[in-house]
Amino acid sequence: MGPTDKSMNFKPSAKRLIGLLRPQRVRMYAVLALTVTAVVLNVIGPRITGHAVDKIFAGAIGQQLPAGQSKDAVVEGLRARGQGTFADMVAAMDLIPGVGIDFGAVGRILLIVLTLFAVAAIFQYAQSWLLNDAVQATVQRLRNDVEAKIHRLPLSYFDQQPRGELLSRVTNDIDNIGQSLTQTLSQLLFSLLTVVGVLVMMLTVSPLLTLVAVVSIPLAMVVTGQIMKRSQKMFVAQWTNTGELNGQIEEAFTGHELVTVFGRRPEVQAAFDAKNEELRGVSHRAQFISGLMMPIMMFVGNLTYVVVCVVGGLRVASGSMTIGGVTAFVQYSRQFTQPLAQLASMANLLQSGVASAERVFELLDAPEQSVDEEAVLPPTRGRVAFEDVSFGYDRDKPLIQHLDLVAEPGQTVAIVGPTGAGKTTLVNLLMRFYELDGGRITLDGVDIASVPRPELRERIGMVLQDTWLFGGTIRENIAYGNLDATEEQIHEAARATFVDRFVHSLPDGYDTVIDEEGSNVSVGERQLITIARAFLADPAMLVLDEATSSVDTRTEVLLQQAMAALRSDRTSFVIAHRLSTIRDADIILVMEDGRIVEQGSHETLIATEGAYHRLYMAQFRGAAVDVEEEGAPAPVG
Template identity: 70%
Template sequence: MTGRGGPAAVPQQKPAADARTPKRLPPGGQRGGPPWMGAGMPAERSMTFLPSARRLLGRLRPQRARLAAIIALAVLSVGFTVTGPKILGYATDLIFAGVLGRQLPAGTTTEQAVAAARASGDDGFADLLARMDVVPGVGVDFGALGRVLLLALALYLGASALMWWQGWLLNTVVQRTVYRLRTDVEAKLNRLPLPYFDRQPRGELLSRVTNDIDNISTSLQQTLSQLLTSLLTVVGVLAMMFWISPLLALVALVAVPLSVVVTGQIAKRSQKLFIAQWTHTGELNGQIEEAFTGHGLVKVFGRQHEVEAAFTAKNDELYQAGFGAQFVSGLIMPAMMFIGNLSYVAIAVVGGLRVASGTMSLGDVQAFIQYSRQFTQPLTQVASMANLLQSGVASAERVFAVLDAQEQSPDPEPPARVSDPRGRVEFANVSFRYAEDEPLIEDLSLVAEPGHTVAIVGPTGAGKTTLVNLVMRFYELDAGRITLDGVDVTTLTRDDLRGRVGMVLQDTWLFGGTIRENIAYGRPDATEQEILAAARATFVDRFVHSLPDGYDTVIDSEGSNVSAGEKQLITIARAFLAEPSLLILDEATSSVDTRTEVLLQRAMAALRSDRTSFVIAHRLSTIRDADLILMMENGRIVEQGTHEDLLAAKGAYHRLHQSQFTAAPAPTSASV
């Protein structure tokens, strides 16, 4: 696969044994067990709730104008809503006054009726009449009552319309914010160095990019509007309650500090459980992804029971964390309802006494009882949203951990240019190590002349793949320098450097698309004739015509509808089409049959002509004709020369050659 396009080349680079990638530890730091047992690790650092919540809300800043409109609509909507009970209380007073008025003798005045009640010793009834606008002998004024009820209906309809408009704007704000967050994460992934992906299980990373961002979207969508409306409702209702009766307002406020204390204590415990829940979700995703990707190997080695056991153990951990988080946070709602009901009872008792004493009207008490419900309801809603809010912030922490990861060093400004591209590569005193205390390559120097083929051989872990990764700047040097046509590769942009390199790996990578599109990935602007020429030169054309749709055959993301050898041929055609000045072949023919390998050797001979090639090989038969063979052991070049020279030297290369081409001696009776 060509490096044209820069970071697009990175996803297919997998840590190989040669690279001595730092080993991942399974949760708890225990070594051992099958590979999938180590999938998923907790976030590198944990942020507290408030900083994460502030940072998440800070991402809404570009939508300031819409947020201002949302707040204005919420204020109007809540204003209409909290005015409704007061108006309905006035309607109750009209009905009650009409009922009392009909019971009083016509022709008398209200003052006379009050005086008669006091004279009969009924001071409570007299106080009640004095408080109300009663016309003796006249019943309910249905005209006035109708006008009051129409006003209340208009207010509630207006509040509903404004709330709908607010919800529409809020949905726009949230979706645009999440869209930007996904874009930022995608851009960040392209700026991260390859070692970051080596350390992160793919399933865990995918969970952060998909599940966690979706959870943030849901949390913002369901909490922002409700929180805003609830807080405004509390303020508006509180103002109306103090206007109607300061005494009853104080009785209602007694429940607030108690509610805050209860909610805070429960939320503090549930937040840790929500972080654990989403951490275990990412770990489980990583475990499933690794196990199912290697499903064939699991079957071959009969490790189904181990996979099931590992899945069950991790699933149990997720169950425990999820159950605990939901159960603990679920305690908030019944606790708030209990406190609210206590407040409701106290208001009903005190309000009834004040009506009986004539200090409040029945309509005001009715309105106040509605306000007490409206007062406790938003507090209960806020409490019930605590679990969703905490879950969203926990997911935000995990996404922010990706956004905060250390990026690769920036490209130089201004970058250098290769004025005479010929493909000469020089390593000068290069040193590199993956871990501080484990040297791998020390003081290595070599020169690959233009047009030459340099073969790199050696045992597993010798540093062969590391060598070419350093050329591509997938990793940065600890010391020394690498030059391409006399220009230090660190002074070139990564896109420019990788755009000059074609790469074919042992592990093939194809994306979901047609065969034609996969070949053209090496050079998107290639013509149809150039694509076909590359396919014929690399013998892709041989098997394509046996497929139902030819070059338009769609390959799925796993490439399961073509054989391993055919996938390798397509990747070689991709590199052929790119026409790079530097070619890297890492065991490129390991997946093809012997006859196809012979044909590919001819094709790659044409591909390597007039360009420098690095060929990593374990099978020495594939690199006999190389211009220079480097024999590596423990990160050092122990021998170099042509095939014949190295055989004649009777050194490490000769021993490796003998191990591959000399038959093992038959066991003797003595050895048996």
């Protein structure tokens, strides 16, 4: 997946993201109530503070006026002396000539304001706590949904997705969603309500100054809207590149030994540097472009502040407003532009979160494997029939066409053929890792397409060429085949598969902890543990895909004996390139280009001198022929 050149569909994705909070509606209603209360208390504060300013200013002016006269018399005297502007200002004030500042009244007003702000802070803290709780519960549910979704996706989806890219969606993107919601929702809700509340209070103080304060806002919103459109593309590219970089890192770490052996460290480092630089570039552009919104809104706020101060001062001088009213309005203008600036600054976080959400939604919306039906398998005898089966990983390029095959209960069916012939594909279809394009596969007469996948797969034990062990002890890895197994059963499976032979040489024995890559045991030992796991599971059917490819020849002979016991009375499918390991199979299938070209016992196929004979001769005599062709003496025997 390359970086997208188009902006994601922001509004539907943001709406769907917010919709994830719907199960937390009770908490969200409580958050809304707490936020509204906190906003109301905060926006009332400046108006009451303005009364304190009026008291102080009126006391300071009143103290300078002659005592014993009424305010009207003082105003008339000022007008008579030609001080009309001062007279208008005194007329608009609540004062008593000759009386100074009433510090008791000022103190009571300030105490009320302090109480309002303290209660508002408590409510705001409670709102943040509840909102964070709701967001974390939502992110937890989203992780659960993604985890469940992964188990419903067909194997073909994972074939098309780099592992690091998928891990990035499951980890980085979900974490980013949680951080974005936590950091933006609380402030977003508070800022929006503050804008509304402050606008109402500004109108009650002075409609004229309110018009002055808001006239430049639409222009700023248009500019920020254009910035958001451009930055959104960058945020989508940022998280896409993050996923690709994770894919490169995961691939390089997993294949570290191969990278070192083939001397490809400079190429890997160069690829990493190129992708890292690309990620740095798009991240820088995303943050830079979205970061322009905060300075723009701050500039608008400062411009509004200057205009309000000038116009407000003129209105105080004319007696149209009190100094406290102007002071309150200046605070309101700050409260009005500050949340707008905060909204602008949060736009990058919100865009980043929505970009990650869209990547997660793409995973959640991916086509799922077909829904399991409710058919129940009878006790498994093990008769498997492929009836006119057709399949291709790409529908335009069929791999298997009209294949028929019957494996009777208890038979061992070996499948051989060149690489890409379709051997592993057969067992993948039997396990329902992929769905057929045509025909059907039956188990004891029941179409496996009608059987729930878990029920089908619990009847089949599988040992793959690529070993998989999880981080845990050897005992836990073996017990994975049967979680209810006793200690004796675990040891019996280990002895039967020769795991017991090397475990006792380890310092902690069965309690030896294996890391996720199994790097503290050899490849052959890892394969023995996986075989012991299948042995312990005691399945009704068995699939062995190159199960002994990583063990030495002597151990392979011993394992053949163990697996012969394991296969007894079970229908088994054995995929092998070492033809010596399947000589005793009941039926050997030779596949070429998705078709069965030969089938029969080892002796029969050798006598036929067909495809199997050529494979067998090439494997056991090819080296000698090559040597003879070079003129060297042929080996004896």
